[in-house]
Amino acid sequence: xxxxxxxxxxxxxxxxxxxxxxxxxxxxxxxxxxxxxxxxxxxxxxxxxxxxxxxxxxxxxxxxxxxxxxxxxxxxxxxxxxxxxxxxxxxxxxxxxxxxxxxxxxxxxxxxxxxxxxxxxxxxxxxxxxxxxxxxxxxxxxxxxxxxxxxxxxxxxxxxxxxxxxxxxxxxxxxxxxxxxxxxxxxxxxxxxxxxxxxxxxxxxxxxxxxxxxxxxxxxxxxxxxxxxxxxxxxxxxxxxxxxxxxxxxxxxxxxxxxxxxxxxxxxxxxxxxxxxxxxxxxxxxxxxxxxxxxxxxxxxxxxxxxxxxxxxxxxxxxxxxxxxxxxxxxxxxxxxxxxxxxxxxxxxxxxxxxxxxxxxxxxxxxxxxxxxxxxxxxxxxxxxxxxxxxxxxxxxxxxxxxxxxxxxxxxxxxxxxxxxxxxxxxxxxxxxxxxxxxxxxxxxxxxxxxxxxxxxxxxxxxxxxxxxxxxxxxxxxxxxxxxxxxxx
Amino acid sequence: xxxxxxxxxxxxxxxxxxxxxxxxxxxxxxxxxxxxxxxxxxxxxxxxxxxxxxxxxxxxxxxxxxxxxxxxxxxxxxxxxxxxxxxxxxxxxxxx
Numbered sequence: 001x002x003x004x005x006x007x008x009x010x011x012x013x014x015x016x017x018x019x020x021x022x023x024x025x026x027x028x029x030x031x032x033x034x035x036x037x038x039x040x041x042x043x044x045x046x047x048x049x050x051x052x053x054x055x056x057x058x059x060x061x062x063x064x065x066x067x068x069x070x071x072x073x074x075x076x077x078x079x080x081x082x083x084x085x086x087x088x089x090x091x092x093x094x095x096x097x098x099x100x101x102x103x104x105x106x107x108x109x110x111x112x113x114x115x116x117x118x119x120x121x122x123x124x125x126x127x128x129x130x131x132x133x134x135x136x137x138x139x140x141x142x143x144x145x146x147x148x149x150x151x152x153x154x155x156x157x158x159x160x161x162x163x164x165x166x167x168x169x170x171x172x173x174x175x176x177x178x179x180x181x182x183x184x185x186x187x188x189x190x191x192x193x194x195x196x197x198x199x200x201x202x203x204x205x206x207x208x209x210x211x212x213x214x215x216x217x218x219x220x221x222x223x224x225x226x227x228x229x230x231x232x233x234x235x236x237x238x239x240x241x242x243x244x245x246x247x248x249x250x251x252x253x254x255x256x257x258x259x260x261x262x263x264x265x266x267x268x269x270x271x272x273x274x275x276x277x278x279x280x281x282x283x284x285x286x287x288x289x290x291x292x293x294x295x296x297x298x299x300x301x302x303x304x305x306x307x308x309x310x311x312x313x314x315x316x317x318x319x320x321x322x323x324x325x326x327x328x329x330x331x332x333x334x335x336x337x338x339x340x341x342x343x344x345x346x347x348x349x350x351x352x353x354x355x356x357x358x359x360x361x362x363x364x365x366x367x368x369x370x371x372x373x374x375x376x377x378x379x380x381x382x383x384x385x386x387x388x389x390x391x392x393x394x395x396x397x398x399x400x401x402x403x404x405x406x407x408x409x410x411x412x413x414x415x416x417x418x419x420x421x422x423x424x425x426x427x428x429x430x431x432x433x434x435x436x437x438x439x440x441x442x443x444x445x446x447x448x449x450x451x452x453x454x455x456x457x458x459x460x461x462x463x464x465x466x467x468x469x470x471x472x473x474x475x476x477x478x479x480x481x482x483x484x485x486x487x488x489x
Numbered sequence: 490x491x492x493x494x495x496x497x498x499x500x501x502x503x504x505x506x507x508x509x510x511x512x513x514x515x516x517x518x519x520x521x522x523x524x525x526x527x528x529x530x531x532x533x534x535x536x537x538x539x540x541x542x543x544x545x546x547x548x549x550x551x552x553x554x555x556x557x558x559x560x561x562x563x564x565x566x567x568x569x570x571x572x573x574x575x576x577x578x579x580x581x582x583x584x585x
Contacts, residue, residue: 098569100565207543301530304527306531324571328569330571336581336583342503342508345508346507354502354507355521357507358501358502359521362493362501375536377541378534378539382539
């Protein structure tokens, strides 16, 4: 047993009863990290001294002023800036970079009394689906250390799956929260574009990026989204819409819920295990009063190409700021300023990042702009329309999060197109800007599978309600990787 | 199908300010050609009368009062620069 077998709610009750202190909870996180992280390799930086001091300080706050996640430890993906804690986005080009301010989400975590334990590994600049693109280390999947945790928020998902921390923040541009959540058997939510401020998130593709919560249960997930949501003057794309009480949406009642199941999401490339797990999940939801129908999302197959053109184009522009002058890595090999830029960037970026910068630069260059970039913006419209039409008739859309469970480290790293295909079921959601969750829904050869539940813009409530009903009716979320118990006291 | 040559990759790398060796250019040319060829799948769609989407939700300009607000103090702005002197960031020669 570990303290992190419990939900935040259960931990708060023990704290209130005086059986547990905030210091104990923080201590548990660092004990487990010390025991497990040499193998899992989820953390890049630890914040132990500050976290321990903070946990002690929190005891002074009267119980009446404590929110639901007060005193809970959390890990933060390394592309979210944290004042005074090195933030690299897992890139050499930001080695040694110490941010001078907190991202809005980090400020919100602190305001809610959460304790920041450290920074989590990822694919460099969030480009990747396996965490193998980190300059610093390769995070392992806690369910099988030979396999990848997924990516790009692989550190976030692995840390939560191993019980190193009960909470983590990730970011999702094309599936980077949901895909690793599926691979690691945890709950990951990509909120509606604009729900969460991107201020202080190191930009990959600005029209697609969104920060979101990674947790072991749906209830904890809803509570963490509550903490980080809301309009922010510092992000002109953050939406000025009311933030509902997400936890209150977990009513346990989905009678009359209408589910659309795109046949394209269960088609070619989707493993038998993943297909079967989704069909089983639909049966569970049916028993709880939902109905489902097969539908068609005819433009699904164009999503991957659309995504890589748009995200790489945006990235080529966003990553132009990394020039070695004001912060980060700088080359020693330069005769003049042009050399300085060229060498700093060549030495500072990894191959996948270079590939995407070049693809984006090419797609935006004169003579190709209309054929690639503009064409992709038009197909994005068609993909979004597929969802608009489906949501006229259905409350949620359901399918697998990924076509297959996790794969071996090294298996796909030399073949970009095969690697990109991991995200084929998550990418359409980012293009449409809508919210979606991945919840554990089964196993294939001992590796977790994820169920993806997609909702209308700003209707995370229906997603959470559906995910919660499914979770409570099944026991997938209660299963833990073998190493979980290793670290238990 | 677009042919991506080594020369094209070198040109694009220059535009992107990435130093690149001959071998790298060759390697990336192969990969980028495979990727762009896969993306030409989009050409089977007729998008003549489709409006492009740049952002999913309608965006409006966000304006604020034109009042000066405090910026970043100089020592903080310089904190992450590897080389600086007399309150300024050092770079290689800009003029030959």
